Amino acid sequence: MKITQISEHIWSLKIWILIPIHVWVVVDEDGVTLVDAGLPFMAKGILKFIEELQAGPLTGIVLTHGHSDHVGAIEKILAVTQVPIFAHRVEIPYIEGELPYPRRKKAAISVAKQRTQPLPENEQGELQSIGGITPYFTPGHSPGHVVYYHKQDQVLLVGDLFTAKKGILRKPMAKFTGDMEEAIRSSAIVSQLKPLRLEVCHGTSVLQPANQLDTYLKS
Template sequence: MDSNMRQSNDNKFIPMTSVSTGNIWQVRPDVHYYTNQIVNFVMIGTSSHWVLVDAGMPKSSEEIMGVAKSVFGTMARPAAIVLTHGHFDHVGGLVGLLEAWRVPVYAHPLEFPFLTGQQAYPEPDTSVEGGMLAKISSIYPHEPINISGANLKALPEDGTIPELPDWHWVFVPGHSPGQVALFRESDRTLISADAVITVKQDSFYKVLMQVEEVQGPPRYLTTDWTAAWESVRKLAALNPKLIIPGHGKFMEGEALTAGLQKLVDEFDTIAIPSHGKFVDGKK
């Protein structure tokens, strides 16, 4: 392994699951996603050319490579990896994947400190209003990974995505400083990262059973609620027909349209917690 490439110092297996764990969903002819415990990663393309979006939970690299082989064949290797952001559940298998694949990784420059070992994310807020998964969030890794020895590249400023000419990236901070979503105009498919999710991520029961509801970002790791609300407005304005969230099941149709509008209108009561160390001047 490259001496400058390592997972975080607090990287560890997190014993969490959901009824969707292990499922591969094909939601467009060239778009698949897989639920790795409680988070989704996405594969865009065909066996001749595809891109991986996000890198799963800690210790998941072998699982991700196995899923890729089941979709694209035994020689499956992406043209690139795109990261929506660098939280532990989106980069958990990244180093192992890069050891095997040696492909470029694209992310927003504001995420680079958390991807190059320079800066840790704020510790999860166990005091925030929410369910059991918020209360035990201190077990979640927050230290930075270091892929400075890999081919880490900034997403182009013009919104294009290398290796995905039909897609563009959308800046959606709030949950993390440099979070991005991915959108394809032709069929209005949105990969929303954690800016908009379809499960209440702090509730143990709802995560376990994958109860579908349009929600804002996970409360225990969201540090800027003003930016998070603006990011939801930005994604709703795209009028997506289908959404693949970072957490929860894909959603489409009237349920998505109505759920997004309700979240935009009532974000302060649906998404923003009544208390927590990152809540400032909610009311």
């Protein structure tokens, strides 16, 4: 597992299985939040790194979405430390196997039922900050996909909203994307937030991603 500090408060943990798979550790005053949970065999390395970081305990896991390569280490992590798991309320029925993901024939449980709770919302339905990062609803790759923005570090953790190669924004993998047109519309979040740095699950870091968005939309 390759570990890289990408900003003051955020570390990227990466493995490579045909393609890169990233999860992120975010530190705030209360401890550590894990963004996505990769594959099952990543659990040991994730927990070891959090212990060595000495920035406080793991306080929760937040998911960009519920596909298997984003939730795989959850059970092994929960066997060691019981922490809450959060995802967008729209995503939870798919995670729990009540609904099949778009373009898939069968529903499948990716996280055991009643393990995942909705990301906090205010009375207007706006997603609230959690673990020092703010979620934004970006459906398309999956029905309840979200991205997480660290305002102080100006880093956007986008899960599978994009892929990237050599610092260039690319579309999410079509084979696993439920609604590509909706995913492309959701990319507008980059223009709204204008992060200094964007991190994808599958690919490389992207600097000043808003400068690439017009080209991305035309590709």
